[in-house]
Amino acid sequence: MSIRVLALIPILCIFVGVAFANRTYPIVLGMPFLFFYMVACIVFTSIVMAIVYALDPANRREE
């Protein structure tokens, strides 16, 4: 399986996770929980995509 499959994880976090994260409390980092959760998803997406980018052979081949 290609390393690109990893990209599915943050997508699932957003689409499935929202059902569990739809709450106001606790307020984390000053934000209602729903907003905090989406921020965490964004940061996580960036990390996962950086890993995919680094390991994807398509990006090494062209250099």
Add this chain to the structure above:
Amino acid sequence: MTSVPLVIIALSIAVAFVLALWSRAHKRMDLEQWAVAGRGFGALFVFLLLAGEIYTTFTFLGGSGWAYGTGGPAAYILAYGAVAYVLSYFLLPPIWRYAKERNLLSQPDFFTAQFDSRLLGALVAVVGVIALVPYLQSQMTGLGLIVQMATYGRLPEAWAIAIAMLVLALYVTLSGVHGTAWTAVLKDLAILAVVVAVGVLLPARVGGLHAMFTSIAHLRPGFLQLGAKGMGVPWFISTVALTGLGFYMWPHAFGAVYTAKHERVFRRNATFLPLYQLILLFVFFAGFAAILMVPGLKNSNLALLAAVQHVFPAWAVGVIGGAGVLTAMVPGSLMLMTAGTLVAENLYRPLRPSATSAEIQTVARVVVWMVAAITFLFSIHSNAAIVALLLMGYNFVTQFFPTVFLCVWRRAWVTLPGAVCGILAGELLVAYFALTDHAIVAGLNSGFIALVANFLVTLVVSAATRSWEARRAGQRNAPTQADPASGFDVF
């Protein structure tokens, strides 16, 4: 004293014009220069161009207005960018490669080339222009609100929007994509500074983030999560899907993809562009602070500007307005330019194959003014939330996704009749929902329902017409011509 904001805002408009003329002076202008800038942009510029399209009046006034007016559902704006960027990693490189091989200029060119059909290209052009109107309307509405604010309400709204329209159309006529790119650099720096300042200072005025959200949650239980006004979890999921998939389906975003120097640019951007999305938080904070500072506004689009006027001195109001003007001008001009190019290249040229490029360019410029005028007429009679306008545009534009996706992923699964029927089915459903005022159907975003119907129709009709398509390809193709069905996925 109160004319200070007006002066600063007028100055920022002037600077944008000077930048546009200055960058134009060094370039020969034919249509390819005008619209795609000769494919000469590096990674930084593509980043700024794409970012420039993301940070628009929609985020600045629309995002804060939605936080103010609807609360929790505004979180969708955070999520859909991440979905779009993950998708871009896979979707954009093949589109770019295909476009570069064939020297494509616009979004309809992609469809025309894929299916060897000018008719489909024309359909895509028409839908694209229709979808751009509500988007453009959101920019014009925002620009009008800022102009009105700068005069402290002395200027009637229709006049303010008329000025906004003139500024946009003039700017496009004078600049072209290089002007937009330089203004985008200026705009991104300005809006970043302004948004961070506003997003920190306004909540600080009402006791800091934690205290602010605690009192909002107290005042209006459930407001800070999904569920109110029919916008629950299913609405969130369907809206994030619709807007995430549609993000690069906008004619101007699709066209901007062609300007990249290298396909790797997209994959690298997919790693850090999601983080850029976090700036939106500041916009939301400002909108939420406005709930406590200026409660009960009739027009939620005004939330940020009203709170700013409430707190800041006149010069700061001017600077914020100036940044807001640029945030509307950059994407607004890009959209107008795209509409002009779409009509000139994909509707006019097929009808008059003998047209010279000067003639095409004139058509493009005339269309810019026509679309600006049409948008103006829509704007003065509407009080719609900026976010609602953008969602309407997404309903239209995401209907391209099934065909584009299949072209890239499984070219054999989609035929010309399948693409045409799918897009038409999706757009007709969207139009029906829009005319009957159904933004939400069965708890789902109505555009998403149209998208699912579109996907099914595309697949079924394609399956039924596969042999017809094969015969057509056989008849049409002279031996020297490239096979239009080969795409990039060889099967």
